[in-house]
Amino acid sequence: MSGSHHDNPYLAHHFDTPRQQLEANKLGIWLFLGQEIMFFSALFVGLMIFRSWYPQMYHTAAHELSVPQGAFNTIVLICSSLTMALAVRWAQMDVPNNNRTVFWLCLATFALAGVFLVVKYFEYSHKIHVGTLPGKFFDPSNPEFPAALKQFDNAKLFFGFYFCLTGLHGIHVLAGMGVIGWIMVRARRNEFNSKNFAAVECVGLYWHLVDLVWIFLFPLLYLVG
Amino acid sequence: MAHASVSADHGHHDDEQHIAHVTPIKVYFAVWAALIVGTVITVAVSYVDFNVILGVPNVNLFVAMIVAITKALLVCAFFMHLKYDNKIFAVTFASAAIFLAIFFLLTFSDLMTRGQVDDKQGTFVKDHRAQQQVAPSATPQRSAH
Numbered sequence: 421m422s423g424s425h426h427d428n429p430y431l432a433h434h435f436d437t438p439r440q441q442l443e444a445n446k447l448g449i450w451l452f453l454g455q456e457i458m459f460f461s462a463l464f465v466g467l468m469i470f471r472s473w474y475p476q477m478y479h480t481a482a483h484e485l486s487v488p489q490g491a492f493n494t495i496v497l498i499c500s501s502l503t504m505a506l507a508v509r510w511a512q513m514d515v516p517n518n519n520r521t522v523f524w525l526c527l528a529t530f531a532l533a534g535v536f537l538v539v540k541y542f543e544y545s546h547k548i549h550v551g552t553l554p555g556k557f558f559d560p561s562n563p564e565f566p567a568a569l570k571q572f573d574n575a576k577l578f579f580g581f582y583f584c585l586t587g588l589h590g591i592h593v594l595a596g597m598g599v600i601g602w603i604m605v606r607a608r609r610n611e612f613n614s615k616n617f618a619a620v621e622c623v624g625l626y627w628h629l630v631d632l633v634w635i636f637l638f639p640l641l642y643l644v645g
Numbered sequence: 646m647a648h649a650s651v652s653a654d655h656g657h658h659d660d661e662q663h664i665a666h667v668t669p670i671k672v673y674f675a676v677w678a679a680l681i682v683g684t685v686i687t688v689a690v691s692y693v694d695f696n697v698i699l700g701v702p703n704v705n706l707f708v709a710m711i712v713a714i715t716k717a718l719l720v721c722a723f724f725m726h727l728k729y730d731n732k733i734f735a736v737t738f739a740s741a742a743i744f745l746a747i748f749f750l751l752t753f754s755d756l757m758t759r760g761q762v763d764d765k766q767g768t769f770v771k772d773h774r775a776q777q778q779v780a781p782s783a784t785p786q787r788s789a790h
Contacts, residue, residue, distance in 0.1 A: 502673060
């Protein structure tokens, strides 16, 4: 074991340099994010196949989604990505009260994620209310079922994709809130500085992926019907 | 070392001890503004039906995807630091994107050409897009799966 390891309390003994340690951490996260793309890809490909087979139904069903709510949520997630990126920036800097800034920026990210889920709650409640649901829960006999959709029996497929994709994405948002909360606890303990910020950066990378997925989900589900 | 951490130059890349690359705050806000503008553009364009205006299908999809990919690249390059980081991360993530592209390409090269090979292949391959034109009004029955 070389002497330099004792100089840096953040450097684990099995790494040679802080850079190697940071890059090993980040490579792990990037591999995970690559896996996340694969994970979502089947649903995206399925959605697009379905759109190419039933363009009229897709068009009509997509128009039942609320563009203002979807667009608002897109803006919310973009703002949360900014606050997260800024949190990483302050975690990287040895300036006074940097952990305090990290805490507040993470709290802002957490709150914006909450706003996203509240809007999703309203969107889901509306669909449950009017019966535009997947599979056997799809209910054209509901008195408030959208009239334009009544001729499309297979519209339940669209809402199957809608709930699977947004639901899976919503679970990712929840998981993101969990790990952002963990960063907030650690920032409270003043743990982060220019030599020790990998946790914040890795959580940040994950959170940006959640934003990336929504960047594609929003136009594909709400806009290009 | 603490002072060097706030500089945005690339000179410290060789320094194995010094690891933080701090992006100027202006860059983050510029990217944020670009993402908002991108969102406004996608939503605005969605109210224009190019299918009717140009008579070409999927132009809306194409425009929406160009904007979405641009937004995604901005997020990756600046928020996710790929522009400044070790290129192995960009390669890792791009490899996933390439496999996604292969997934789309192979699937759709099959689906989009099915109607053309229908005669030779028999009933197994059908043009679902042709069906779509008559299907909605002609299918009152509900299958229970």
